[in-house]
Amino acid sequence: MEKPVPYKTIFQINYKPELKFYDLLIPSAQRLDEYPHWRTDVRTVILRDYDKHCSIIIGHKSFAYEQDSEDTDMEIKYIQRALEELPSSLQIEIFNRFGYRRKYLINVKMSFESLVSILHVKLFSQDAKLRNILPPHVEDLMYRLDFSDKPYRYHVTVGPVHKAEMPRYINYNLENHLDPQVREEEYKKIIENYPKVAVFIDIDFYQEGDKLKKDESTSFLKTARAKINEFANDLTEYLFNIELEA
Amino acid sequence: MTDTSARTETNLTEAFLPEGLRGQELEHLNWDEYKREITTRRPTGQEEKEAKWQITRGQTGYIEEVEGERLSTSIATVVPIGSGLEKQFIQTSEEVVETVDRAEPQVNHILRVHFISQILTDLRQIQKYISKPEAAIYADSLLLTMRTMDEISPFDPFIEIVMAFHDALAYKNNWNKYSPDQYEGAYQILKEFVQKQNISSDTVEKAIMRFEKLGFETTPFDLDMEFKVDSEKD
Numbered sequence: 081m082e083k084p085v086p087y088k089t090i091f092q093i094n095y096k097p098e099l100k101f102y103d104l105l106i107p108s109a110q111r112l113d114e115y116p117h118w119r120t121d122v123r124t125v126i127l128r129d130y131d132k133h134c135s136i137i138i139g140h141k142s143f144a145y146e147q148d149s150e151d152t153d154m155e156i157k158y159i160q161r162a163l164e165e166l167p168s169s170l171q172i173e174i175f176n177r178f179g180y181r182r183k184y185l186i187n188v189k190m191s192f193e194s195l196v197s198i199l200h201v202k203l204f205s206q207d208a209k210l211r212n213i214l215p216p217h218v219e220d221l222m223y224r225l226d227f228s229d230k231p232y233r234y235h236v237t238v239g240p241v242h243k244a245e246m247p248r249y250i251n252y253n254l255e256n257h258l259d260p261q262v263r264e265e266e267y268k269k270i271i272e273n274y275p276k277v278a279v280f281i282d283i284d285f286y287q288e289g290d291k292l293k294k295d296e297s298t299s300f301l302k303t304a305r306a307k308i309n310e311f312a313n314d315l316t317e318y319l320f321n322i323e324l325e326a
Numbered sequence: 327m328t329d330t331s332a333r334t335e336t337n338l339t340e341a342f343l344p345e346g347l348r349g350q351e352l353e354h355l356n357w358d359e360y361k362r363e364i365t366t367r368r369p370t371g372q373e374e375k376e377a378k379w380q381i382t383r384g385q386t387g388y389i390e391e392v393e394g395e396r397l398s399t400s401i402a403t404v405v406p407i408g409s410g411l412e413k414q415f416i417q418t419s420e421e422v423v424e425t426v427d428r429a430e431p432q433v434n435h436i437l438r439v440h441f442i443s444q445i446l447t448d449l450r451q452i453q454k455y456i457s458k459p460e461a462a463i464y465a466d467s468l469l470l471t472m473r474t475m476d477e478i479s480p481f482d483p484f485i486e487i488v489m490a491f492h493d494a495l496a497y498k499n500n501w502n503k504y505s506p507d508q509y510e511g512a513y514q515i516l517k518e519f520v521q522k523q524n525i526s527s528d529t530v531e532k533a534i535m536r537f538e539k540l541g542f543e544t545t546p547f548d549l550d551m552e553f554k555v556d557s558e559k560d
Binding site for chain 2: 189190194198201206211319320321322323324325
């Protein structure tokens with residue numbers, strides 16, 4: 081059975097903007113010396129690694145790590161570094177949102193129409209009354225739900241995608257994750273390597289609060305990774321299961 | 327998207343017949359055997375409503391016309407057992423059905439397991455509550471799932487097995503008359519056959535025969551299918 085492949089990961093921490101931030105922005109960014117490229121304006125610093133296809137944006141009200149890569153070990157390492165360095169260097173004690181988001185593709189060896197049939201049967205009601213109301217042939221669909229599992233919340237989107245639609249849903253960060261010298265060719269290759277037909281899963285897991293503390297960010301991150309992995313794997317198993325349970 | 331209009335435009339008269347079966351080659355076939363085979367395989371009233379089809383023996387002695395929604399099934403079932411022609415018919419009929427809106431085997435398998443899981447759960451509950459009012463709830467759920475499966479995966483040959491069992495249960499509320507042991511047997515049959523990758527007409531027949539052996543009456547009512555035999559040659 082195909083497995084869900086993480087094509088994009090974003091980790092973001094939001095905080096209340098304060099005036100002292102402007103003096104702390106550049107020194108904070110300098111601590112993350114693993115990123116070879118950078119750009120800045122008055123309100124943000126962007127640190128980039130074109131080879132590893134990742135970046136971090138440090139702003140006046142949030143910092144966010146983003147990667148367009150399947151390398152989860154790298155993601156763990158880079159997010160950990162950001163969490164160790166940035167809150168203390170930016171002198172932030174209290175946060176108001178932690179967010180962790182992953183976009184997956186499950187490559188399937190079937191036609192788009194067949195995939196739509198499976199998702200329709202497995203994710204939507206097959207009540208005879210409803211089916212009588214709706215037109216007979218489902219051509220395309222999208223499954224979109226928000227959940228809460230206190231203190232956490234989810235935005236979830238699942239749907240079948242054609243290769244041509246994938247760039248729009250994955251939303252590759254061209255500017256920060258590809259070298260400008262070879263950007264066009266590289267991106268073309270990336271698009272060519274997308275599967276013909278896939279299930280797109282977008283899980284945005286987050287926690288909001290007026291006084292979230294730094295310690296909570298670590299436990300949030302651990303929980304977010306575990307929950308999202310479990311969600312994506314279990315959903316894949318559910319959608320394409322061909323074994324009867326004992 | 328698949329062009330579903332092909333379903334009504336396909337010329338079935340010649341399209342599904344392999345070369346070797348055209349014309350005089352079918353002369354020796356026993357049409358009564360066809361009839362019996364069809365009666366066994368397509369026993370449901372629902373089928374009759376959804377897929378009206380007609381088989382005639384023309385001057386040259388081959389199947390002249392087949393119409394209907396369930397092309398692969400209908401075509402496959404007109405082959406007499408043991409004639410050695412089954413595979414050719416089935417294979418050719420699949421080629422025809424490819425051009426209409428036919429699900430891939432992998433999709434059939436996934437959907438089959440999905441529905442059968444629900445059916446097996448209900449069967450366990452019926453066994454548990456047999457002869458009690460609660461059994462009716464699970465019987466209703468069971469029959470509903472079977473009909474939904476039939477509507478959603480009409481091209482899956484496994485549906486033949488499911489609907490044969492459905493008819494045994496649904497007709498005159500016969501589900502109430504079977505014993506827990508019979509339900510256990512039905513559970514085991516469905517569990518065994520749902521895992522088969524390739525469901526041929528033989529497989530379908532074997533499964534239905536096993537239901538019959540357990541005492542499930544899979545053809546509890548008569549059919550009103552029309553078979554026209556061209557009398558010119560007879």
